[in-house]
Amino acid sequence: SVRSPRDIIFRSELDALAARFPNLGVTFLCSKGGPSGTGPSGRIDGSMLLRLVPDLAKRAVYTCGPEPYMTALRDGFDEVGVKPLAYYEESFGGYPSGVAPDDFAISSFVHFAKSGLEHRCAPGETLLDAARKCGVYVPTACQQGVCGTCRIAKLSGEVAMCDLGGLTSEEKSAGYILACCSRAQGTVSVDL
Structure with missing residues (x-):
């Protein structure tokens, strides 16, 4: 997930990996317009998760990003009543913001x-x-x-x-x- 197509980092590398490995699917979700103007767009939520990953309950999910993004993912699982097989987050820092x-x-x-x-x-x-x-x-x-x-x-x-x-x-x-x-x-x- 990114704000716009210009915010996609390592796009050419990710496209090359997807082309090289047929079992790897890469989807860019832009909150402001799809990567080519035709791809999925919007913010991540439960219905978007199921549309992009219909077999979510059979998948392990690894995520890294700002806390609001990871919260939206967790809320999306609850929204559609589906929990992934396993869920892992990577974040950085000490106590969460506002906690001392x-x-x-x-x-x-x-x-x-x-x-x-x-x-x-x-x-x-x-x-x-x-x-x-x-x-x-x-x-x-x-x-x-x-x-x-x-x-x-x-x-x-x-x-x-x-x-x-x-x-x-x-x-x-x-x-x-x-x-x-x-x-x-x-x-x-x-x-x-």
């Missing part, structure tokens, strides 16, 4: 169910930091909410999680969180 560590400064506790340990969290402290302070092992890699290595099951309570695509929507629905970027909001119990 002080926003997490509420009194909170984490209960490590398997270990039987409890920890009072400092303002802004992640569950990963809390686990380390208690000597509870959590495997990690990127520590930025991207890779998913620190995935843990949340048994109860609420967290504020600022992940960058490290969990699928299915994993989130199943109660998984990322310890590296989750902060307890009150009392939280995790399966560690």
Whole structure:
């Protein structure tokens, strides 16, 4: 998706890849007029998603772009009641716009169910930091909410999680969180 045909980056390279690999389809969606004046145009929404990718439920979706674009994609899935086989986002930066560590400064506790340990969290402290302070092992890699290595099951309570695509929507629905970027909001119990 781009605003106009002149905003398409690497167009010739993408066209060459599509010509070289018959199983690769490339569609340019311009919000202001199609790439040649005849292609699809408009903003991404549920009906556009299904028109462009009728078998969306069988596809893995990888997306990168500004947050409003990725929000429109997620809203589009909900709008038509279709969830892709898997969904991954790539975004950059720390906390989402408008969110600062002080926003997490509420009194909170984490209960490590398997270990039987409890920890009072400092303002802004992640569950990963809390686990380390208690000597509870959590495997990690990127520590930025991207890779998913620190995935843990949340048994109860609420967290504020600022992940960058490290969990699928299915994993989130199943109660998984990322310890590296989750902060307890009150009392939280995790399966560690």
